[in-house]
Every structure is written in C-alpha cells, then in structure tokens.
Amino acid sequence: MIGEARELTVELGDRSYPIYIGSGLIRGVGQVFRDRDFPVQAPVLLVTDASVANLFAAKVEESLTGAGYHVTRAVVPSGENSKSLEMLDQLVETALKAGLDRQSTVIALGGGVVGDLAGFLAASYMRGVRFVQMPTTILAHDSSVGGKVAVNHRLAKNIIGAFHQPEFVLYDLDTLSSLPTREVRAGLSEVIKHGLIWNKEFVNWCEDNVERLLGLEPDALGYALYEAVV
Numbered sequence: 001m002i003g004e005a006r007e008l009t010v011e012l013g014d015r016s017y018p019i020y021i022g023s024g025l026i027r028g029v030g031q032v033f034r035d036r037d038f039p040v041q042a043p044v045l046l047v048t049d050a051s052v053a054n055l056f057a058a059k060v061e062e063s064l065t066g067a068g069y070h071v072t073r074a075v076v077p078s079g080e081n082s083k084s085l086e087m088l089d090q091l092v093e094t095a096l097k098a099g100l101d102r103q104s105t106v107i108a109l110g111g112g113v114v115g116d117l118a119g120f121l122a123a124s125y126m127r128g129v130r131f132v133q134m135p136t137t138i139l140a141h142d143s144s145v146g147g148k149v150a151v152n153h154r155l156a157k158n159i160i161g162a163f164h165q166p167e168f169v170l171y172d173l174d175t176l177s178s179l180p181t182r183e184v185r186a187g188l189s190e191v192i193k194h195g196l197i198w199n200k201e202f203v204n205w206c207e208d209n210v211e212r213l214l215g216l217e218p219d220a221l222g223y224a225l226y227e228a229v230v
C-alpha cells in the first residue's frame with residue numbers, strides 16, 4: 001500500500017500486478033520503482049501527451065529522479081491521431097537516443113491514447129520492456145488494466161497491437177480534476193456500464209452518489225473506479 005491508496009491485484013500467477021488508486025500518488029512513483037526493484041541504472045521513458053505533459057509530467061519526473069532514476073520525456077500530440085505507426089517510429093527513435101535497454105521501463109502518463117501507444121512501444125521495443133500505466137482519465141480505468149495495447153492503421157482502429165501487461169497501475173485521482181466535463185461524463189458512463197453488466201448494487205450506489213461522482217470527490221471516485229476495475 002502506498003499512502004492512502006486502495007490497492008487491488010490483477011491475478012495472473014507470476015505475472016500478477018497491483019493497481020493503486022488514490023489521491024497524491026504521483027509523488028510516490030519513484031518509491032514504488034525502488035520497492036519493486038526496477039533497476040536504477042536503466043533509463044526510463046515517460047510517454048505523455050501535450051495536455052497532460054503540462055499538468056503532471058514534471059511531478060512524475062521529480063519523484064523518479066529523486067529516487068535515482070534517469071528519465072526522458074516524450075510528448076505526443078493529444079488525440080487519437082497519435083495512435084499511429086508514424087508516432088511509434090518517432091518514439092522508438094527517442095528511446096534509442098535515450099539509451100533505453102532491456103532493463104528499461106516505459107511509463108504511459110495519460111488517457112487511453114497514450115496508454116495504448118506507449119504500451120505497444122513497451123511490447124515491441126527490444127521485443128518487450130517493462131511497462132507502467134499512470135492513467136489520467138476516467139475512461140482509462142478500463143484501458144489501463146488488462147494489457148491490451150495497440151496503434152491504429154489508416155484502414156482500421158487498434159489493428160496493430162499486442163497483449164503486454166503493466167508492472168503496476170498507479171491511478172492518482174488528483175489528476176482527474178483537470179479533465180474537461182465531457183471527458184468526466186464519458187468516463188463515468190463507462191464506469192456505470194461496467195456496473196450494469198456486473199453489479200446491480202453498484203449501479204444503485206452510483207445513482208445515489210451521482211453528484212459526488214460528477215464533483216470528482218476522491219472518496220466516491222476512488223470507490224467507483226475500484227469497483228469498475230475489480
């Protein structure tokens with residue numbers, strides 16, 4: 001457990017991994033790297049998009065460098081168009097220039113677009129390196145868990161991809177407060193959809209707590225995301 005995080009485990013035998021959900025978790029990411037024995041000498045690539053970079057990248061870097069890691073930031077344009085082979089090619093170039101090796105880690109800091117793109121980079125660079133998910137949208141509660149990673153082809157979405165599980169998922173609820181209302185509503189509707197399929201009581205709870213959820217109250221949101229991921 002880090003700080004006040006809710007923690008759950010994705011059970012995959014010796015590839016099981018934790019999901020941390022809570023407020024203020026970004027500042028602990030360096031410590032999680034140390035606790036989980038990520039090698040300090042191996043460079044880390046932080047992949048993020050232009051909107052998210054301005055908001056949170058410096059905090060992630062500060063935590064990692066404070067724990068002794070060398071981090072290179074790669075910023076892609078915000079939006080679905082970044083899930084492309086052209087962008088992957090640019091990221092491979094950045095990774096090579098930054099000296100990423102087989103012991104290295106690729107971090108996805110952003111929504112589902114960054115998660116899918118950075119995840120596919122991690123799955124394919126040197127035939128697979130460590131991958132960490134730091135989701136910053138509500139919708140990414142779905143995309144950051146399960147290991148499905150992909151880029152688009154001009155003829156089809158998500159058509160070039162792989163399964164590559166993260167080492168851990170760190171979901172800092174504080175990052176969600178800058179989300180545009182449209183993204184909040186779209187993400188919450190996915191959370192409720194999960195409940196409609198799996199858990200009627202949870203749907204009732206969402207109904208009773210809709211104002212708290214729309215107001216992004218950390219307690220309510222943390223519980224809802226936990227239930228949606230379980």
Ligand SMILES: NC(=O)c1ccc[n+]([C@@H]2O[C@H](COP(=O)([O-])OP(=O)(O)OC[C@H]3O[C@@H](n4cnc5c(N)ncnc54)[C@H](O)[C@@H]3O)[C@@H](O)[C@H]2O)c1
Pocket residue numbers: 049050051052055078079080083110111112113114116136137138139140142143144146147148149150158175176177178179180183
């Ligand atoms: N791999 C999977 O299992 C899976 C599952 C569902 C969806 N997806 C993929 O996820 C993608 C959609 O994800 P998304 O809805 O998160 O979109 P997104 O990643 O494009 O993010 C939406 C917008 O919000 C901005 N943003 C992100 N975090 C922010 C924050 N904290 N504050 C302010 N702005 C922020 C982004 O810059 C972007 O403009 C699609 O490409 C879809 O295919 C993948």
